[in-house]
Amino acid sequence: MRALDLSYTSREQVEVYRFSWPVSLGLPLLMVGVQAFVPVRLHFLGIFDFGLLLTIFFAVSRRSQISGILTGAAIGMLQDGLTHTPFGVFGIAKTLVGYGASSIGIRIDVENPGSRFLLTFFFYAVHKAVFVAIERELMGQSVHINLGHEAGVAVANSLMAVFLFAALNRFKIKD
Amino acid sequence: MNLFSRHKNTVVLATVLLAQFLALAVQVKRQTADGPVRLIRMIAVNTLAPFERLFIYSGESIRGVWANYIDLRHVRSENLRMKAESERMLLDRAREQEDARQARRIQALLGFKEQWIDTTVAAQVIGTSGSETSRVLYLDKGTKDGIRADMPVITPDGVVGKVLTVYGETSQVLLINDPTSGLGATLVNSRLQGIVKGTATGELQLNYIMGDEPVQPGEALVTSGGDRVFPKGLPIGKVVTVSMGRNLFLNIGLKPAADLNRLEEVLVITQQKTRAPDVTGLGPIRAADILAQHLPGVPQTAVQTTPGAAPQQPSAAGGQSSPASVQGLAQNSSTSKPQTARPAANTGTTTVPKPLVPKPVTPKQPAPNAGGTKPKPAAVTGTNPQ
Numbered sequence: 193m194r195a196l197d198l199s200y201t202s203r204e205q206v207e208v209y210r211f212s213w214p215v216s217l218g219l220p221l222l223m224v225g226v227q228a229f230v231p232v233r234l235h236f237l238g239i240f241d242f243g244l245l246l247t248i249f250f251a252v253s254r255r256s257q258i259s260g261i262l263t264g265a266a267i268g269m270l271q272d273g274l275t276h277t278p279f280g281v282f283g284i285a286k287t288l289v290g291y292g293a294s295s296i297g298i299r300i301d302v303e304n305p306g307s308r309f310l311l312t313f314f315f316y317a318v319h320k321a322v323f324v325a326i327e328r329e330l331m332g333q334s335v336h337i338n339l340g341h342e343a344g345v346a347v348a349n350s351l352m353a354v355f356l357f358a359a360l361n362r363f364k365i366k367d
Numbered sequence: 368m369n370l371f372s373r374h375k376n377t378v379v380l381a382t383v384l385l386a387q388f389l390a391l392a393v394q395v396k397r398q399t400a401d402g403p404v405r406l407i408r409m410i411a412v413n414t415l416a417p418f419e420r421l422f423i424y425s426g427e428s429i430r431g432v433w434a435n436y437i438d439l440r441h442v443r444s445e446n447l448r449m450k451a452e453s454e455r456m457l458l459d460r461a462r463e464q465e466d467a468r469q470a471r472r473i474q475a476l477l478g479f480k481e482q483w484i485d486t487t488v489a490a491q492v493i494g495t496s497g498s499e500t501s502r503v504l505y506l507d508k509g510t511k512d513g514i515r516a517d518m519p520v521i522t523p524d525g526v527v528g529k530v531l532t533v534y535g536e537t538s539q540v541l542l543i544n545d546p547t548s549g550l551g552a553t554l555v556n557s558r559l560q561g562i563v564k565g566t567a568t569g570e571l572q573l574n575y576i577m578g579d580e581p582v583q584p585g586e587a588l589v590t591s592g593g594d595r596v597f598p599k600g601l602p603i604g605k606v607v608t609v610s611m612g613r614n615l616f617l618n619i620g621l622k623p624a625a626d627l628n629r630l631e632e633v634l635v636i637t638q639q640k641t642r643a644p645d646v647t648g649l650g651p652i653r654a655a656d657i658l659a660q661h662l663p664g665v666p667q668t669a670v671q672t673t674p675g676a677a678p679q680q681p682s683a684a685g686g687q688s689s690p691a692s693v694q695g696l697a698q699n700s701s702t703s704k705p706q707t708a709r710p711a712a713n714t715g716t717t718t719v720p721k722p723l724v725p726k727p728v729t730p731k732q733p734a735p736n737a738g739g740t741k742p743k744p745a746a747v748t749g750t751n752p753q
Contacts, residue, residue: 228497228505235628238495257376265383274494275501276531276541280391282498284384291380327500330388330406332397333546335500336567 209253209364219363220246220267228274239345243267243282244289244319245353248312249360251290252297260297264290281331285322289315305354312353316346484598485638487521488512492630493537502545502569504528504630509536517596519636525602525624526550526590527633538635542627543603544569551593552603556586560593563603563621571604571621578615582606588621598639 211219223242231238247267251260268286272279293315296302302311320342327335371378392407490512494505508514510533520527520540528542529550541548544565552563552573559582561575576582586606592599602624612618 224497229494231495231497232492232631238497238499243497258379261376261380261383265387269387271497275496275498276503276539276545276547277501278391278394280387280394283387284391287380287383287387291376323500326391330391331395334567338568 208255208367210367211250211253211363211365215363216250219360220263220270224267224270224274227271239348240352241316241319241349242356243271244286244316245312245349245356247286247290248293248315248353249357251293252302252311253364255294255297257291257294257298260290260292260294261287262290264288277331281323281326284326285319288322289319292318305358308354308357309350312350313346316349317342320346484636485640486636487634488514488637490514490520490538490633490635492633499569500567502542502565502627503531504540504542504633506538506540506633506635507536508635509534509538511535513637514538514635515637519597519601520633521601521636522625522630522633524626525604526597527625527627527630529596530635540633544571544623544627549594550597550603551591552588553591554582554586554588554606556583557581560591561619563588569627571623573606573619573621574616576617576619578611578617580617582609582617582619584609598636 220243223246227237227240227242247260247264250263254260254263264286265283268281268283269279271282271286275281293311296311301307320337324335324337327333389407392410393405395406396403397406397409488508490506490508492504493507496503504527506514506520514530514533516530516533518530520529526543528540528545528548530538531541532539542565543550543563546565546567549562549564551560553560554573554576557580559576559580561573563571563573566572573588584606588603588605590597590599590601590603604621604623606619607622608618608620610618
């Protein structure tokens with residue numbers, strides 16, 4: 193109730209949704225698989241972080257911080273499994289994104305395309321910042337950041353989020 | 368209980384993050400001066416070290432008062448003895464370094480071997496890591512097809528990477544443009560050797576070439592074989608940009624010979640054969656010939672006046688020698704004909720130098736790279752942070 197008191201939206205807009213088990217398990221596997229295997233042929237898809245988009249989508253739809261944390265951790269670890277870097281790099285970044293997105297999802301309306309665009313842009317930046325911090329501070333690697341490139345990728349991911357979230361809305365089940 | 372339920376979300380977040388931090392710390396090895404150390408060990412040591420230090424310092428300060436101010440007998444004589452020992456050790460060290468250098472040169476000259484690609488397995492690229500920061504590929508071939516870790520992966524255009532992890536029916540390949548990879552490379556024209564590494568943005572760089580070396584854009588680059596992974600002579604790419612970097616080394620940007628962003632089929636080199644150069648019928652190599660190769664350049668008038676003396680050989684810099692130079696030496700020793708010395712190209716072929724007609728010779732400048740002034744990077748294999 194305290195969360196609703198602080199909300200900047202009406203009670204109707206703060207709907208809580210859940211997802212069926214096949215969707216909850218299958219969708220992350222499908223999206224991470226798409227991200228890893230489709231860019232071999234369709235190179236332009238390589239810039240999209242479908243794992244991140246899915247983490248944000250689940251977090252803002254369920255509006256549960258614990259659910260956001262666990263979803264982010266699971267998707268991140270799944271992505272870590274495909275890289276040659278240690279487990280936990282994507283996991284930590286997406287855990288924080290899941291927590292943050294679900295916290296914001298409680299307070300603001302995330303159903304319209306504008307807020308989804310801004311939300312994704314913001315969390316892409318957060319995800320990148322955490323990722324770079326882990327690579328530099330924990331793994332001791334030098335990470336080069338091209339701000340222009342990253343801004344472009346963030347915009348592309350945000351645009352993709354608008355369409356992807358609209359498409360994924362059909363899987364929502366009202367709680 | 369109330370406290371937990373009130374901060375349930377924060378506690379769950381902290382628990383999940385802590386679990387992942389610990390998992391990461393167990394896996395990551397940080398490079399230190401004494402080799403790789405697990406991050407969790409570093410964290411544990413750094414956490415406990417201040418307390419240990421405090422404990423030790425407090426004890427030491429008490430002992431120090433006694434040792435540094437009261438018990439100072441025999442210090443002067445001990446200091447003199449230590450100085451003498453230090454000077455003797457410096458001399459020993461210099462002598463041992465020279466011995467080691469000589470051993471390396473002779474080893475390189477006599478133990479030279481060539482690598483040949485024997486068998487390859489064609490594989491299809493089926494996936495990537497899905498991340499720009501981890502440049503790996505997945506192939507549709509694994510242990511069942513004879514693929515093992517550390518095998519080189521190439522295309523007809525050039526080098527792609529090396530096998531990092533092998534599973535039953537798939538394998539993971541680390542691309543040469545990943546920041547954690549590295550391979551020994553030789554510039555085709557200047558014969559300079561360096562290490563090719565990837566950057567965080569997925570570009571290729573040639574490292575450890577001194578700033579005063581003449582490297583031109585467009586110069587091709589091949590594998591040197593020094594990393595013990597890739598056979599010698601495979602194309603890596605071309606020099607695109609050259610600029611002065613930090614620490615007196617050049618910043619050399621490369622364009623890879625193989626299009627690393629559009630790979631669909633690759634070849635995994637599953638077997639390489641090593642064979643010694645064929646020197647049958649060329650006569651024995653004399654110790655004097657080997658030593659002559661490492662002496663400073665001799666004016667060619669000496670060759671004309673004393674037939675049979677070892678000719679000037681300007682190659683073999685950086686501890687590497689070529690079959691051409693070995694054969695040249697052997698032939699000279701057996702025929703005793705005066706020859707004009709040629710820089711032996713380190714191409715890995717076994718061509719016999721053609722005897723040349725002697726002509727009036729003026730004293731020459733010392734040959735380029737003679738004396739091993741070229742930077743000689745250590746042999747590097749691709750790193751695997753796991």
